Every structure is written in C-alpha cells, then in structure tokens.
Amino acid sequence: EAQVTQNPRYLITVTGKKLTVTCSQNMNHEYMSWYRQDPGLGLRQIYYSMNVEVTDKGDVPEGYKVSRKEKRNFPLILESPSPNQTSLYFCASSLRLAATYNEQFFGPGTRLTVL
Amino acid sequence: GENVEQHPSTLSVQEGDSAVIKCTYSDSASNYFPWYKQELGKRPQLIIDIRSNVGEKKDQRIAVTLNKTAKHFSLHITETQPEDSAVYFCAASMNSGNTPLVFGKGTRLSVIA
DSSP states (O other), rough: OOOOEEEEEEEEEOOOOOOOEEESSSOOOOOEEEEEETTTTTEEEEEEEEEETTOOHHHHHHOOOOOOOSSSSOOOESOOGGGGHHHHHHHHSSOOOOOOSSSOOEEEOOOEEEO | OOOOOEESSEEEEETTEEEEEEEEETTTTTTEEEEEEEOOOOOEEEEEEEEESSSSSEETTTTEETTTTEEEEEEEEOSOOEEEEEEEEEBBSSSSSOOEOOOOOOOOEEEEO
C-alpha cells in the first residue's frame, strides 16, 4: 500500500531532551516536507527536500533540523525542544515539486507535547 | 513569496445548503491551486485542484473556480452533508521550479443536520 508513515504518533517529552520524528514514504517520491499545525495558524512549512541531500528552510525552521540521506526517509530533529514546539506535525511527500500531478500525500501526524 | 489568505475561518451551514470558501493569493506567477480536506483527527487529503489554464473544475458536489485576474479562487460544495464537516485548506504554488505549496489558514466547516 502506497503510504507515508510517521513515528511516533504521540510523544510527551521535556524541555531540552533531543528527539527525532521519523518519516518514510514508499512511493519513490522526490519531494518531502514537514509541516506543523497549530490552531488558527493552519499548516506552516518547517523544512522541505527536493531530493536526496537537498533540503531547504520553510516558513518556520527555527529549532528544527532535517536530513535526507535516503530518498524514502526524511526525519525531523528537535535538538533542544521547547514548549512552543508543542504542536501537531505532518510529514508529506509528492512525486516532485514541478510534476504535472503533484498531489501531496500526508502522513498520519505526530502530536508532540513539550513540558 | 506567495501569501494565501482564506475566508471565512469558520462556516456553519444547514444540511443540503451550499458552502463557499474563498482564497486570495499574492503571486501572479502561481498556477496550481489545490484544496485539501482534513477530517477531525485525520490527515489532510487532496479533494480537488485546478490549474491556471482553466476557470472552473467540478467533481460531483464539489467545484473550484479560479479568477486569475483578481487572484482569487473558491471552493463550492453543493447539497452539503454531515460528512462534509471538516477543515478545508486552500493552497497555491507555481507548478514548476522549486516553489513549495503555500497553504491558507483553513476553514472549519460544520454541516448541521
């Protein structure tokens, strides 16, 4: 089944404790992206990747890191989480950014709480 | 860069009535306009999209219209049903190069039975 998976789905952590949220897709998509969703603010892009070893900042990259060593994986790293990073996080992928049909497929989401 | 404004932020309609959600965008170079639906507790999913070479596109009870001159596009849902209740996001991008999608802030639609 074609899908985007994220782990963990739920995470409660404390300020300053490094964490990684994994994202994987099995559709051979070139483009992958991370969003955070907060009430009233919609979907804000954190980082995106056009292909392996190519990453770019989105609208709200502060406090986050990403890497794209393999095509299928795009982990989101919070080196020192803070309470303002409490949010619902979505990973998404699409065939490529400039494709004719570039539907973005979203993962199930990761609800992160930083105490 | 691109900026997408979406209105209204919340919308309540009676079952069977129509619902209209409007979005404006700032970058005249944008040419791809998708709409995503996010049901409660679920992930956003694409429901319809339109490209700048057409002015309207329909899919059963859902339609999207685009006015490139005014830089706005709208989602129309006719004969609304309770299962249409969700958050709807519009988005815009240039369908070329390396310009990511920019999303609106979303509209929470409630269909009252």
